[in-house]
Amino acid sequence: MSKIRLGVNIDHVATIRNARGERYPDPLRAAKAAIDYGADSVTVHLREDRRHINDNDLKKIIKLKRIPVNLEIAPTLEMTRIALRNPPDFICIVPEKREEITTEGGLNLKRNKKHLSKMISLLKKRKIRVSVFIEPKIQDIKLAKDLDADCIEIHTGKICRLINKKRNYSSEIKKINKAIMFANSINLETHAGHGLTFASAKVLKNLKGIKEFNIGHFIVSESVFYGLEKVIKRFKRIIGS
Ligand code: PXP
Numbered sequence: 116m117s118k119i120r121l122g123v124n125i126d127h128v129a130t131i132r133n134a135r136g137e138r139y140p141d142p143l144r145a146a147k148a149a150i151d152y153g154a155d156s157v158t159v160h161l162r163e164d165r166r167h168i169n170d171n172d173l174k175k176i177i178k179l180k181r182i183p184v185n186l187e188i189a190p191t192l193e194m195t196r197i198a199l200r201n202p203p204d205f206i207c208i209v210p211e212k213r214e215e216i217t218t219e220g221g222l223n224l225k226r227n228k229k230h231l232s233k234m235i236s237l238l239k240k241r242k243i244r245v246s247v248f249i250e251p252k253i254q255d256i257k258l259a260k261d262l263d264a265d266c267i268e269i270h271t272g273k274i275c276r277l278i279n280k281k282r283n284y285s286s287e288i289k290k291i292n293k294a295i296m297f298a299n300s301i302n303l304e305t306h307a308g309h310g311l312t313f314a315s316a317k318v319l320k321n322l323k324g325i326k327e328f329n330i331g332h333f334i335v336s337e338s339v340f341y342g343l344e345k346v347i348k349r350f351k352r353i354i355g356s
Pocket of ligand 1: 209217309310311
């Protein structure tokens with residue numbers, strides 16, 4: 116079985132920084148650490164409202180040539196321009212609603228077909244690998260191929276929620292498996308992301324044909340507990356108690 120790549124999404128490092136308006140924790144430091152600790156790429160979502168990383172973070176992360184960057188953007192003119200000005204290695208086109216807490220579902224490829232086709236062609240001319248974030252639906256996979264995307268990323272939010280709640284996920288996993296097999300049969304590289312935890316990654320890694328996982332919120336959340344011991348002990352040393 117070929118190795119599955121891990122893309123580490125560092126958006127929520129920026130969320131913590133932005134909550135206090137400080138300069139730490141620095142997403143650039145997180146990007147470097149992710150790669151040092153074995154991530155295959157770093158994912159960042161430049162949202163319209165800049166609630167995670169901002170334009171300056173993006174510039175600095177892209178400048179670090181040793182880090183393969185996967186930039187998630189909405190299919191807008193503004194984001195296309197920014198991506199062409201700061202070309203990352205990979206782009207994942209995602210839907211975006213201002214009022215949502217996180218990316219709630221896959222792209223509506225049918226509704227945005229004309230615009231997406233132009234956007235994908237512009238990005239591919241700059242040698243950027245383009246992926247589209249979609250639901251595990253055969254019709255959407257066919258459309259992704261028609262649009263000339265290099266890859267699809269399957270939204271795993273629903274199955275991850277079912278696994279977290281210890282509910283039956285058999286019909287959802289069948290749907291995802293069918294989608295991966297179909298995508299692979301038409302030469303579309305397949306990725307998976309959203310809501311992944313240790314438990315759901317253990318389930319999904321058994322499906323044949325996933326080449327990349329993109330994981331963010333859980334990695335940042337779990338890192339708090341992995342790191343608390345070291346940070347508290349260091350403070351104790353500093354204050355001499
Ligand atoms: N993949 C895509 C396309 C996403 O939009 C997101 C969320 O920004 C992720 C992966 C990561 O999701 P999570 O933070 O829930 O792991």
